[in-house]
Amino acid sequence: MTEIVLDRVSRWFGNVVAVNDVSMRIGPGVTGLLGPNGAGKTTLMAMMTGFLAPSSGEVTLDGRPLWRNTDAYRLIGLVPEREISFGYLTGRQFVRANADLHRLPDAAAATERALERVAMVEPAGRKIDTYSKGMRQRVKIAAALVHEPAVLMLDEPFNGVDPRQRMELMELLRQMGEEGHTILFSSHILEEVERLARHIEVVVSGRHAASGDFGAIRRLMTDRPVQYFLRSDDDRALATLLVAQPSVRAVRFTDAGIDVEVSDLGQFAHGLPRWARERDLLLREVSPSDESLESVFSYLVAR
Numbered sequence: 001m002t003e004i005v006l007d008r009v010s011r012w013f014g015n016v017v018a019v020n021d022v023s024m025r026i027g028p029g030v031t032g033l034l035g036p037n038g039a040g041k042t043t044l045m046a047m048m049t050g051f052l053a054p055s056s057g058e059v060t061l062d063g064r065p066l067w068r069n070t071d072a073y074r075l076i077g078l079v080p081e082r083e084i085s086f087g088y089l090t091g092r093q094f095v096r097a098n099a100d101l102h103r104l105p106d107a108a109a110a111t112e113r114a115l116e117r118v119a120m121v122e123p124a125g126r127k128i129d130t131y132s133k134g135m136r137q138r139v140k141i142a143a144a145l146v147h148e149p150a151v152l153m154l155d156e157p158f159n160g161v162d163p164r165q166r167m168e169l170m171e172l173l174r175q176m177g178e179e180g181h182t183i184l185f186s187s188h189i190l191e192e193v194e195r196l197a198r199h200i201e202v203v204v205s206g207r208h209a210a211s212g213d214f215g216a217i218r219r220l221m222t223d224r225p226v227q228y229f230l231r232s233d234d235d236r237a238l239a240t241l242l243v244a245q246p247s248v249r250a251v252r253f254t255d256a257g258i259d260v261e262v263s264d265l266g267q268f269a270h271g272l273p274r275w276a277r278e279r280d281l282l283l284r285e286v287s288p289s290d291e292s293l294e295s296v297f298s299y300l301v302a303r
C-alpha cells in the first residue's frame with residue numbers, strides 16, 4: 001500500500017502563496033483533486049511527485065520525505081498538463097525515452113507493455129504530431145507508467161479530450177485504482193471528478209477547503225445558500241409570500257424583478273410552484289443567479 005501524506009505544506013513563489021498550509025492523505029484507489037483555475041493543484045502535484053520542494057511543511061511517501069528521495073521517484077509517475085514538446089518523435093520513441101531515463105533493464109519490453117496498457121500499440125509507430133488530443137494523453141500516460149509505478153498523478157487529464165476518449169481514459173484509471181494503484185487526478189469540473197473519484201479533495205486559493213466522498217462534497221455544495229432571480233405578474237405579492245417561507249432567507253427588489261436568497265433549495269424548489277398557484281400568481285422567470293463553480297468554491301472556503 002502506497003500513501004502520500006502532506007503535513008502542513010505551503011509553497012510560495014516570491015510573494016505569491018500558491019499552496020497554504022495544506023494537510024491531506026492520498027491512499028490507494030482514485031482520488032480527485034478538485035479546484036478552480038489557479039487553486040494550486042499543479043503546485044501541489046509538483047510537490048507530491050518530488051519536482052518541487054515545499055517552502056514549509058513536509059510531503060512523505062510511505063513515511064519517507066519525498067524531496068530529493070530518488071528511490072521514491074521510481075514509485076511515482078506524473079502525467080503533466082502541458083503538451084509533449086517532442087511531437088517529431090513517434091509515440092513508441094517517446095515512451096522508450098522515458099524507459100531509458102529510468103534505466104529499465106528491458107526498456108523495449110517495458111515500452112510495449114505500457115503502450116498496450118493504454119491501447120496505443122497500433123498508432124505507436126506514427127509521429128506524435130499526427131495524434132488526436134486523446135491519443136497524446138494516452139501516450140503521456142504510457143510514458144508515466146513505463147516503470148510500473150505504484151502512484152500515478154495526472155494534471156487535468158481530460159482537458160480537451162473528446163467524450164468517447166474521456167470515457168476510455170476514465171475506465172483505464174478506474175481499473176488501475178481497483179488494482180490497488182494510488183491514482184490522483186486534478187480537475188476543475190465537479191461532474192468529472194464525481195464520475196471517477198472514490199475520494200475527493202477540494203482546494204481553493206491554495207487552501208484545503210473540503211474532503212470526502214462525492215456524496216459529502218455534493219451535499220456541501222448543494223446545502224449552501226443559493227441566489228435566485230424571480231419575475232412574476234405581481235412581484236410585491238410574490239415577495240410577501242416568499243418572506244413567510246422558512247426556506248427563504250432574504251428577498252430584495254431589483255428594477256427587473258426580485259432577488260431571493262434561498263437557504264434550503266429542496267424545499268424552495270418543491271414549494272415555489274404550489275405557493276404561486278395558491279395565490280394565483282403567474283411566474284414568468286425563475287433562474288439561479290450564482291450557479292458558477294467559483295461561487296460554490298468561495299462558499300466552501302468561507303465556511
Ligand SMILES: Nc1ncnc2c1ncn2[C@@H]1O[C@H](COP(=O)(O)OP(=O)(O)OP(=O)(O)O)[C@@H](O)[C@H]1O
Pocket residue numbers: 013016017018035036037038039040041042043044
Ligand atoms: N513558478 C511560479 N512562479 C510564480 N507564481 C506561480 C508559479 N507557479 C504557480 N504560481 C502561482 O500559484 C498559484 C497556483 O498555481 P497552480 O498552477 O498551482 O494552480 P492550478 O490549480 O493548477 O491552476 P490551473 O488549473 O490554472 O493550472 C497561481 O496564482 C499561480 O499564478
